Amino acid sequence: MKTTRILQIGDVHLPEWTASETDIDTKDAEFSQEIIGDLKHSRLSQILKGINKTANSGTIDAVFLMGDLTSYGRNEFIAPAMDIFNTLLQDASSATRPEIYVVPGNHDVNRNDAQRLGTLGKFAHFREAAEGLGWSSPPVEGARCLKLGKGKTDSEPLPLILINSSIGSQSLHALAPSIENSVTESERGDGAPVKILSDSLINDGSETPDFGGATTTGHTLTEQRYRHLDTPYISKEAMANTIQAASSAKGSTILMCAHHNLLPQRVPRISPYAELLNGGHFRSALLDTNKNFIYLHGHIHDDPIEIIERPSAKIGDTRKCTIITISAPPIWKGYNEIALFHDQSGDVFLVRVTLYRLNPSGFISNFTDQDTRFIPLVGRSEMLVSNSANKLWEYVKQQTRSFPEIENSSSAPNGDELENTLMALFCGGFVDIKNLGLPRHRWRITALGGSH
Ligand SMILES: [Fe+2]
Incomplete structure (x- = not known):
């Protein structure tokens, strides 16, 4: 028996991360902006300190960064963001350094790179930055099928699959023609707002659809273009690699990591492709392998743990066909520690998620009952x-x-x-x-x- 411990870090969005929403009262516009800035900064530094402490506790086997290290493809911030984490996650004094894995997020894709370098070339910058630090090479086209805990001899290593779900970001190749035409037309460059959908698509002849008050007004042109070209999907290669690796895995549980969520998110986004284009197809394909998947993701700036299962495939209390999706919150809200408990044959029988979150007074807290979640995979027999x-x-x-x-x-x-x-x-x-x-x-x- 052994335990695999994982640190899961969500969206970073350097350099905006300190400006993100907090519960600091900012209603009084006369109040010193400098002091408000300091308060926000000190909250973020509490979280970074917590990450540093957890990562270097000597018990963490691997760290997973969920992507979106920067925003709007400003790739000059990608290497600095990785540098910050490289320092935080690997204390010089620590003898047991955790392995670091990262997947690209949609915000890590630069629009000019996408046009100039193409669907795969646009990730070169991201990949080189990670490899330059000695991190595991991030996935680009196909899935990266690895093993976690190879050094440990007491049981079979855990299959690990990394997927790049941002392959369609900032590219026109995955857009429907009607939307693609709308993009190219508006990008002739007079600063006019990008049309989110063509008139024929949003106007059914009766009245303008009500998007609950959320319109394109108020978004910068960069944001509009960004949302418009954010087309997440899992590539054919990545899907084939995943199914192949999962089907041939000896154990019943597989660890996966991608930036995007598999289920619709709580807060809808007003953009043509708000969810993974083939997320449903991918989910079904995973369930067809009759394995259990622990699927780590970020992207939604929320932290649900969701379970997708085929009850018909459940034998007694033992799960045979389940996807547990675990979302990391954005970094300014905290991070997760995930413990996988293995039985004598090496299979995972329990997933424990410890939620490290800032409490209102600005300290990281995790030692309360409601902050730990237990998801059993195996029943009592x-x-x-x-x-x-x-x-x-x-x-x-x-x-x-x-x-x-x-x-x-x-x-x-x-x-x-x-x-x-x-x-x-x-x-x-x-x-x-x-x-x-x-x-x-x-x-x-x-x-x-x-x-x-
Ligand atoms: Fe994202």
């Missing part, structure tokens, strides 16, 4: 297979035990495996753990009767 789990359960059945008490008893497996085994028992409904969101020494473990 499998849990009894492990002798150590059984022994521990018998011990807890005698009376409620604290974590330190269990740790010092002869019934406990060593080190990390104790937490892992307790998680297995908790997940299977064999024990209840009070104070689960608090540090381990505060846990109180009670056996639940139940049948088995």
